[in-house]
Amino acid sequence: MKSLLLTIFTCLILGPVFGQMQNPEINWITMNELEQAQKKAPKKVLIDVYTSWCGPCKMMLKNTFHNPEVVDYVNDNFHAVKFNAEGNQVVNFKGYEFANPGYDPNRRGRNATHDLALAIAPSQGRIAYPTIVYMDEDLSIIFPVQGYMQPQQIMPLLSYVSSDAYKSQSYEEYKSAE
Template identity: 50%
Template sequence: MKRILYLFMACCLISINALAQEINWVTLEEAVKLQKKMPKKIMVDVYTNWCGPCKMLDKNTFHNKDVVDYVNKHYYAVKFNGEGNDVVTFDGKTYDNPNYNPANAKRRNSAHQLTRYFQINAYPTIVFIDEKGKMIAPIKGYQQPQGLELYLKLFKDDAYKEMDTQEKFTAYAKAFKAEFQG
């Protein structure tokens, strides 16, 4: 009986731990509203249903405890299907996917209009938006926790504003000491 109780308690702890490692995802419209109440930057994960690296980013990076804790504390996080059919209002304009084909929901589909605004031409892309709703940068490709950490801290602390050349960014990246666990 003791053994069953210990097993039950261990399962509960594992379940609680798994639940605790979730990013608080909101819609883009909700993030903009939240910014008005408490200014923070926005991180937008632009993915597609068919994209393998997008799934890896979600599984390996967005479930990393250090990433989850940092993003939840310093950003509003948005998940956005770059080939989905959501109607989104952002920066005073409405965006949709007029060529969306429901038959292709699980495979390649037409690009959502918002992807053009965010300058997306590859998936996954993580778009960072400042406290005033202006795009800082789109970061293309799969990011491991430590790689994403560099950008999370660069943008959160506004250090990017001092990097007007590639050489300055390269020096920042070389000097950067990752703290997130892999």
């Protein structure tokens, strides 16, 4: 009986710890928390611009943003923000207020695009999901990258941004020098 109680107790205490080790999490913050986080500890910024209906966004969250190597690298080198590009939250960013005036709470599936997504996520004049927007410590956009990325695809980009290599060479030059 004692061994059964000890086993149950151990599972209750250590189970959540082992669960966290198996399912690492990125320390996501909101856009409204970003500027305060930068004041406390300036870092590069990674913004996951997603929508609730986007299949590749869900796959990237599950496969890429739960990969232990990606999680550790992002948590160490970036402030990571999840931003719903079709949500209705009001965002105060760099002295401006951004909203989604076309948001329809009764609409299922696609909704209107948030003003902040329109400001930070377009690439070549269009928005696609998912888009990862990289910013520097001053919250200036470095570049957006559109589309699903597997861990082995995003890791070189994370390194390229965090190492400041983007300031002196193209991504193609950086990758060929690795």
